[in-house]
Amino acid sequence: MFHGGSEFSSGGEGHLKLLIKTLYFIRKDILIWLSYRTQLVLGLLSGFVGIVQFGFIGKFIAQGNYFPLIERYGGDILAYFITGSVFMSYTNLALMTFKGVIQREQSMGTLEYILLSKTPLWQLFLFSFVSSFFFTTLNITLIFLGLVYLFSVHITPNFLEALVVLFTVMxxxxxxxxxxxxxVLVTKRGDPVGWLYTTLSGLFSGIYFPVEILPDWIRPVSYLIPSTYGIDLLRRVLMRGEHLSSVSEGLVLLAATGTVLISAGIVAFKRSFNQARLRGSLSWY
Structure with a gap:
C-alpha cells in the first residue's frame, strides 16, 4: 500500500504475524493507558458525566412533548441523542486516527525511521485504528450500561448487528x-477536509436533529454525506431492533462509497508522501 519496510510473508503465516502485531500494539496502548491512572479515571468520568448530562436533557425534553420526526426510530428522544453522540465519537475516531499517527511521528521525528522498519506505515495505520476502535467501543459500552441502568434508555441489545453497521460506515x-x-503530511498543520466533513456532519447528517427540520432548499446536502445514511442505519438497528436484512441496501451503498473514498485516499496519500519525500520534509513538524 505505502512505501517503507519489507513485506510480511504471504498466506496464513503472514496473517498470523499481522494479528500478533495488532495485539501487541493494543497491549502497548493498554499499558500506556493504565500508566496514566489519573488521566484514565478523569477521562472515563468526563465521558460518563457528559452522557449523563445528555440523559437529563433528554429526560427534561421528553416530559410533555411529542417528537413525530423521530417516530420512525421509536420516538425515544434520549435514545436519539445518545446514538447521535456515539456515532459522532466513531466519526471523530475515523477522521483523527490516521492524521494523528502522522502528526505524532512527525513531532517525535520518527516518521522516517518507521518507514525504514519492518512495520510499514499502512500497518501502523491499521494498528492505531484497531486499538482506538477497541478503546472507544469499551468506553461507550460502559457508558451505555450506566445509561440503561440510570435512565432506562430504550436501546435494543442488537449490538452485534450494530457493530456490523459501524464497521461498514467506517x-x-x-x-x-x-x-x-x-x-497533513504536506501542510503539517491545518486539515480543511476533516474540519469540513465534521462541520457538515454536525449540521446536515441528522446526528443531533432530524434532517427534515432543515429548509427544503438546503436539505439535499444531507444526502451527499455518508454519515446521514450511517446514523440512520445505526438508529434503526439499535432503536427499532431491525436486522441487517432490512438495512442491506444502505450497507451496500456505504460499502461502495467507502471503496471509492478509500481508493481516492490511498492515491492522495501516495502523492503527498512522494511530494514530501522529494522535498525532504517527511520529518518536519
Missing amino acids: LPLMGIGLLSASI
Whole structure:
C-alpha cells in the first residue's frame, strides 16, 4: 500500500504475524493507558458525566412533548441523542486516527525511521485504528450500561448487528481520514477536509436533529454525506431492533462509497508522501 519496510510473508503465516502485531500494539496502548491512572479515571468520568448530562436533557425534553420526526426510530428522544453522540465519537475516531499517527511521528521525528522498519506505515495505520476502535467501543459500552441502568434508555441489545453497521460506515469515513492525513503530511498543520466533513456532519447528517427540520432548499446536502445514511442505519438497528436484512441496501451503498473514498485516499496519500519525500520534509513538524 505505502512505501517503507519489507513485506510480511504471504498466506496464513503472514496473517498470523499481522494479528500478533495488532495485539501487541493494543497491549502497548493498554499499558500506556493504565500508566496514566489519573488521566484514565478523569477521562472515563468526563465521558460518563457528559452522557449523563445528555440523559437529563433528554429526560427534561421528553416530559410533555411529542417528537413525530423521530417516530420512525421509536420516538425515544434520549435514545436519539445518545446514538447521535456515539456515532459522532466513531466519526471523530475515523477522521483523527490516521492524521494523528502522522502528526505524532512527525513531532517525535520518527516518521522516517518507521518507514525504514519492518512495520510499514499502512500497518501502523491499521494498528492505531484497531486499538482506538477497541478503546472507544469499551468506553461507550460502559457508558451505555450506566445509561440503561440510570435512565432506562430504550436501546435494543442488537449490538452485534450494530457493530456490523459501524464497521461498514467506517469505510467511507476512513477514506476521508486518509484524505485528511495526505493533507497533513504536506501542510503539517491545518486539515480543511476533516474540519469540513465534521462541520457538515454536525449540521446536515441528522446526528443531533432530524434532517427534515432543515429548509427544503438546503436539505439535499444531507444526502451527499455518508454519515446521514450511517446514523440512520445505526438508529434503526439499535432503536427499532431491525436486522441487517432490512438495512442491506444502505450497507451496500456505504460499502461502495467507502471503496471509492478509500481508493481516492490511498492515491492522495501516495502523492503527498512522494511530494514530501522529494522535498525532504517527511520529518518536519
